[in-house]
Amino acid sequence: MTNKELVESLIYTKPEGLTSAVTHYCPGCTHGIAHRLLAEVIDEMGVREETIGIAPVGCAVFAYDYFNMDFAEAAHGRAPAMATGLKRVSPDKVVFTYQGDGDLASIGAGEILHAAGRGENITVIFINNAIYGMTGGQMAPTTLPGQRTTSTPLGRDVEMHGFPLRMCEILSQLDGAVYVVRRSLHNVANIRKAKKAIRQAFEVQRQGLGFSMVELLSSCPTNWGMSAAEALNWIEEHMLPAYPLGDYKVSPAISKHGGN
Amino acid sequence: MAKGRIVVNELYCKGCELCTSVCPKDLIQIAVDRFTPKGYHPAELVDPEGACTGCAICSIICPDAAITVYRWVPADKVKIKV
Numbered sequence: 374m375t376n377k378e379l380v381e382s383l384i385y386t387k388p389e390g391l392t393s394a395v396t397h398y399c400p401g402c403t404h405g406i407a408h409r410l411l412a413e414v415i416d417e418m419g420v421r422e423e424t425i426g427i428a429p430v431g432c433a434v435f436a437y438d439y440f441n442m443d444f445a446e447a448a449h450g451r452a453p454a455m456a457t458g459l460k461r462v463s464p465d466k467v468v469f470t471y472q473g474d475g476d477l478a479s480i481g482a483g484e485i486l487h488a489a490g491r492g493e494n495i496t497v498i499f500i501n502n503a504i505y506g507m508t509g510g511q512m513a514p515t516t517l518p519g520q521r522t523t524s525t526p527l528g529r530d531v532e533m534h535g536f537p538l539r540m541c542e543i544l545s546q547l548d549g550a551v552y553v554v555r556r557s558l559h560n561v562a563n564i565r566k567a568k569k570a571i572r573q574a575f576e577v578q579r580q581g582l583g584f585s586m587v588e589l590l591s592s593c594p595t596n597w598g599m600s601a602a603e604a605l606n607w608i609e610e611h612m613l614p615a616y617p618l619g620d621y622k623v624s625p626a627i628s629k630h631g632g633n
Numbered sequence: 634m635a636k637g638r639i640v641v642n643e644l645y646c647k648g649c650e651l652c653t654s655v656c657p658k659d660l661i662q663i664a665v666d667r668f669t670p671k672g673y674h675p676a677e678l679v680d681p682e683g684a685c686t687g688c689a690i691c692s693i694i695c696p697d698a699a700i701t702v703y704r705w706v707p708a709d710k711v712k713i714k715v
Contacts, residue, residue, distance in 0.1 A: 379705040384637070385689045387645075387698035396697060400673065401649030405696025561655055561693050594649075601649040 388412040390421055392441045401601020403558040403591040404432060407500055408439055410568045411471070414575060415442065424467040425459050427452040429481075431473035432506040450481020453488035456495040467578060469496040475505045478514040478538050485544070489584045492549025496574045497586040499540060502593040503612060510596030514538040517615050522596070537615065541588050545621035552577045552585035553622040559590065559608035563618075573627070582626050590616055637687015637704035639678050645699035648673035652691035652700060658684050661691060676700075 390412025398404045415421050421442050428436040430449035437444035447455040452470035460468040477485050477499050488495065504522055505511040511524040515537050519528040529537075545553045552574055556567035567589055574585035590612050592604035599607060639661075646669055653661045653676060664677045676699075678685060687704030 378708045379636075380708045380711060381703050382706050382711045384687050384702040384704045385692040386701040387642075391698060395645060395671065398696065400647035400696075401651055402696055405698070406694070409696070409698050561690050564693055601651050602654045605651070 388416050390416045390441055392439055394438050396439055397435060398432065399593075399595045401592070401594045401604065402432070402506075403502070403589070403605075404500065406558050406564060407471075407498065407567075407589055407591065408436070410564070410571055411469075411498060412440065414568060414572045415467075417572070418467075418575060418579075420467050420575075420579075423465065424469070425463070427456050427459070427468070427470040429470070429472040429476040430507075431476045433471055433473060433500065434507070436471055450476050450479070451484055452476065452481065453484040453493070453495065453497065456497075457488055457491070457493045460493060460495050464494070467496075467575060469498060469575070469578075471498045472500065473506065474499070474501045474503065474513045474515040474540075475508075478540050482514075482538075485540070486547070489544045489547045489550045489553075489586070492551070492583040494578055494581055494583055495585075496578045497584075498571065498574075499586055499588040500591045501540070501588055501612075501616065502591040503537075504593050504596050506593050506596055510593070515540075515616075517611060520611075539616060541586070541616075541621040544584075544586060547584075549584050550586065550622055551583040551624035552627060553588075554586075554620045555588040555590070555616060555618050557590040557608060557613065557618055559592070559605040559613075577624075577627055580627075582624060588616075590618075635686045635704055635706070636683060637685045637702060638680070639685065639687075639691060639703070640701045641676050641678070642699045642701065643669045643675045644671075645697040646673065646675040647671065647697055647699075648675055649696065650676070651694045651696065652676050655690050655694050657688065657690065658686070660685055 512522045577585040594604040689702040692700040
């Protein structure tokens with residue numbers, strides 16, 4: 374027998390993994406979407422009490438105020454090193470780092486490379502918005518050729534400033550990395566895919582398989598000088614060709630988790 | 634068609650307009666007549682005909698988790714989240 378009487382039910386609300394704090398992010402910044410997805414995944418896995426996040430230096434430096442779970446703040450770029458220590462002394466905890474492109478691909482390039490090379494059993498959430506956000510929109514290692522920033526006002530000239538770094542492609546070459554994927558946050562369909570990838574990365578860690586990283590293409594409306602919606606279009610038009618979405622490394626040991 | 638509604642928490646809404654750009658029914662507008670405590674014009678549901686289906690797409694793109702979504706569903710199919 375089925376009950377066809379209609380009742381109003383709650384479909385979605387702010388996840389418990391986020392605190393009640395109002396974030397300092399600019400309107401439309403996809404940092405907020407990434408935070409929300411992480412909190413939802415951690416809530417759904419029921420591991421909030423066992424999770425330790427590592428906040429970076431950059432726009433997400435106050436992430437410890439926004440996530441309703443244990444957090445540590447690392448020196449600039451050193452989040453993978455701190456995560457290594459925390460995971461090794463507390464192997465039963467879920468340890469993740471949340472890093473931007475200035476943090477992970479620039480000053481922290483050595484840390485991330487060696488953490489992946491050692492196959493540390495941690496999860497890295499890498500926010501790639503092709504610019505330094507917090508410091509005022511300077512060129513980042515991930516800035517696209519020709520892209521105007523405050524330190525490349527005529528556009529990034531590859532002869533003068535070099536080429537962008539593609540971290541997923543680099544890290545996927547390392548034997549210690551088991552799950553390295555790139556997703557985007559520029560529309561609803563891709564946000565759903567990003568959430569699944571984050572879930573998979575945490576499952577990889579929970580199964581003790583090794584290093585996992587999810588790169589999320591993100592927007593920076595303020596420093597790109599456009600509206601939030603225009604910035605999402607800019608990701609689609611300019612960043613997707615330079616940073617193709619996809620699974621760069623999925624170890625055969627990974628068994629697909631069910632559901633979600 | 635399912636019926637639903639959304640509630641925008643104006644403490645969190647920053648008026649970025651992403652929800653207005655993704656609503657399949659075009660039911661979300663920016664309330665230019667008032668400000669949030671942070672000084673933004675908030676998004677609001679303008680749905681005089683009850684066309685909102687509670688599809689939750691606006692809540693998926695909202696960077697500040699400001700949107701709470703409700704939907705009328707048969708009592709035997711109630712679940713907490715999509």
